[in-house]
Amino acid sequence: MPCSLRRLFATILVHCEPGDVRGLWDRHFEPMSDDYRRSHTCRIEVEQMVLLDIRGMLQSMGKDIADFSLPCIDDAFDPTEGEAREVIEESNVDFDINDTKLASSLNLEQRVAYNEILASVERGDGGVFFVDGPGGTGKTFLYRALLAKVRSKGNIAIATATSGVAASIMPGGRTAQSRFKIPLSCDDGASCTFTKQSGTAKLLRMASLILWDEATMTKRQAVEALDNSMRDIMGRRDRPFGGKTVVFGGDFRQVLPVVRRGSRDQIIDATLRSSHLWKGMRQLRLVTNMRAHNDTWFPDYLLRVGNGTEEVDDQGNIRLPEDICVPSTGEGDDLEKLIDHVFPRLDDNMSDPNYMTSHAILSTTNDNVEKINIRMVERFRGEEVIYHSFDSAEDDPYGYYAPEFLNGLAPNGLPPHALKLKLNCPVILLRNIDPANGLCNGTRLVVRGFERNAIDAEIVIGQHAGRRVFLPRIPLCPSDNGMFPFKFKRKQFPVRLSFAMTINKAQGQTIPIVGVYLPNPVFSHGQLYVALSRATAKRNIKILIEKEKEKENAKKQSGKPKKRKRPALSLQTSMKNIVYKEVLTG
Numbered sequence: 001m002p003c004s005l006r007r008l009f010a011t012i013l014v015h016c017e018p019g020d021v022r023g024l025w026d027r028h029f030e031p032m033s034d035d036y037r038r039s040h041t042c043r044i045e046v047e048q049m050v051l052l053d054i055r056g057m058l059q060s061m062g063k064d065i066a067d068f069s070l071p072c073i074d075d076a077f078d079p080t081e082g083e084a085r086e087v088i089e090e091s092n093v094d095f096d097i098n099d100t101k102l103a104s105s106l107n108l109e110q111r112v113a114y115n116e117i118l119a120s121v122e123r124g125d126g127g128v129f130f131v132d133g134p135g136g137t138g139k140t141f142l143y144r145a146l147l148a149k150v151r152s153k154g155n156i157a158i159a160t161a162t163s164g165v166a167a168s169i170m171p172g173g174r175t176a177q178s179r180f181k182i183p184l185s186c187d188d189g190a191s192c193t194f195t196k197q198s199g200t201a202k203l204l205r206m207a208s209l210i211l212w213d214e215a216t217m218t219k220r221q222a223v224e225a226l227d228n229s230m231r232d233i234m235g236r237r238d239r240p241f242g243g244k245t246v247v248f249g250g251d252f253r254q255v256l257p258v259v260r261r262g263s264r265d266q267i268i269d270a271t272l273r274s275s276h277l278w279k280g281m282r283q284l285r286l287v288t289n290m291r292a293h294n295d296t297w298f299p300d301y302l303l304r305v306g307n308g309t310e311e312v313d314d315q316g317n318i319r320l321p322e323d324i325c326v327p328s329t330g331e332g333d334d335l336e337k338l339i340d341h342v343f344p345r346l347d348d349n350m351s352d353p354n355y356m357t358s359h360a361i362l363s364t365t366n367d368n369v370e371k372i373n374i375r376m377v378e379r380f381r382g383e384e385v386i387y388h389s390f391d392s393a394e395d396d397p398y399g400y401y402a403p404e405f406l407n408g409l410a411p412n413g414l415p416p417h418a419l420k421l422k423l424n425c426p427v428i429l430l431r432n433i434d435p436a437n438g439l440c441n442g443t444r445l446v447v448r449g450f451e452r453n454a455i456d457a458e459i460v461i462g463q464h465a466g467r468r469v470f471l472p473r474i475p476l477c478p479s480d481n482g483m484f485p486f487k488f489k490r491k492q493f494p495v496r497l498s499f500a501m502t503i504n505k506a507q508g509q510t511i512p513i514v515g516v517y518l519p520n521p522v523f524s525h526g527q528l529y530v531a532l533s534r535a536t537a538k539r540n541i542k543i544l545i546e547k548e549k550e551k552e553n554a555k556k557q558s559g560k561p562k563k564r565k566r567p568a569l570s571l572q573t574s575m576k577n578i579v580y581k582e583v584l585t586g
């Protein structure tokens with residue numbers, strides 16, 4: 001508890017712009033130091049221990065404790081002796097002893113990749129690799145084996161991924177953006193923002209191995225920025241990544257980088273495959289699906305969907321297996337049926353975090369996801385707590401935008417104005433709060449308690465699973481600045497319910513029991529493939545494609561008081577599948 005309070009304190013300093021930092025410190029010092037006071041009697045010593053802990057947390061959130069009006073840290077109590085925080089943090093990453101045993105169960109393709117990469121690490125003369133594997137072929141399994149091997153020898157291995165979710169399932173994983181300090185908008189020729197003398201530069205120089213998972217989802221300019229900076233800090237401008245062993249991984253069949261209003265050509269141009277670095281990357285291919293290894297038909301089908309080779313009808317749609325499709329009437333209760341399939345015996349399992357994280361419904365848009373989440377929280381037993389946000393238009397001195405209007409806005413990546421929660425319900429974090437401690441955009445948690453100004457939650461996925469955290473309300477702005485003609489700010493808890501999530505958010509996660517809700521066709525490359533490939537076997541996936549015609553008829557008839565016939569039940573099995581084949585073969 002005191003540790004969770006210290007983390008909450010650091011989070012408030014970084015994200016909530018408190019007016020009276022010293023007052024906050026004085027008021028909460030006692031509960032924040034409970035654990036240290038039990039083992040130490042000297043108040044000065046206890047105060048220094050709390051400050052050092054908070055300093056570490058602030059540093060991992062990218063802030064310096066000296067910028068806040070807190071008591072000073074006395075060097076005599078500082079055990080780090082001036083060593084860079086990045087180096088200490090990385091050296092302290094515990095490797096799971098069980099991961100050192102993974103090497104013995106690698107399949108043939110994984111073993112070839114493992115040996116080649118380790119040989120490069122051992123030679124120390126650099127090498128750039130791309131682990132190319134469809135979803136479920138064990139890329140993450142391979143990374144865990146590599147990280148454990150390098151770290152078990154006392155060497156530094158840096159694990160990163162494009163998304164927070166993928167980063168959180170690797171030990172010591174961080175988002176590539178935060179670890180390498182890649183600028184948010186990154187143009188051709190850009191570099192990372194760290195200096196040659198910084199802790200990040202020191203860490204990268206010391207690293208024996210650098211991993212970047214889901215590199216297929218990042219813009220090539222971000223990878224090129226790392227290459228530029230590595231050449232610079234290593235003083236080896238002629239060698240890719242300054243002569244380090246760097247391993248990228250991903251699957252171009254999955255979702256590609258987001259290019260706002262981008263054309264197909266612009267999206268392809270933004271991918272790593274279009275980078276000048278691509279040709280120099282040694283390709284290591286994984287082909288055996290280890291996620292669905294008990295079901296050989298399903299992985300083959302998935303690959304045909306991902307490769308765009310599954311046969312299409314005259315409308316350009318592919319057929320989904322009948323036994324995974326939920327019959328539809330085009331009416332509202334279709335969704336209830338899908339929910340029943342995906343969340344059986346919900347009442348008996350409400351407090352089981354494993355159940356909550358192994359069942360989820362995926363859909364294409366936030367609106368669909370919100371609709372499912374609202375239904376699910378209504379089904380969930382317990383008292384509902386509603387937290388309302390404080391919304392403002394920053395550059396609106398005359399108050400043109402009424403609060404009701406602002407409250408009704410639902411931009412992507414922001415929590416709703418009225419956040420409805422119940423005890424034990426699953427939520428997903430919407431911001432990188434403290435990536436080093438498992439709180440990043442995409443982290444899955446369950447709600448364990450409600451405070452007036454904080455949500456008490458438990459991390460349920462990844463290496464920090466089981467950790468309790470307090471989440472405060474923070475000011476949040478839409479990631480897309482051009483979305484509104486004013487600067488919109490919402491002060492709210494940075495979470496959303498996660499019974500359902502968008503397909504893009506689910507990339508990189510294995511979801512043992514998955515439902516896919518498709519009231520509208522998929523609209524981007526790889527979406528259908530990502531949705532289908534989250535499951536471990538065909539029998540664990542259900543898809544609801546809503547019947548279009550009936551919906552339209554229902555709309556037309558809604559104005560007339562005539563008796564309506566009960567809509568017929570039919571099985572919708574065809575769906576659009578968007579595949580940019582040039583990114584798979586170019």
Ligand SMILES: Nc1ncnc2c1ncn2[C@@H]1O[C@H](COP(=O)(O)OP(=O)(O)OP(=O)(O)O)[C@@H](O)[C@H]1O
Binds near residue numbers: 105110136140510533
């Ligand atoms: N050699 C192996 N032996 C046993 N299980 C394995 C092996 N390789 C992978 N697995 C298991 O297969 C499943 C899928 O593996 P993993 O998550 O590493 O795939 P992935 O390629 O990273 O998938 P995605 O791209 O969808 O994230 C996991 O449950 C993993 O533990």
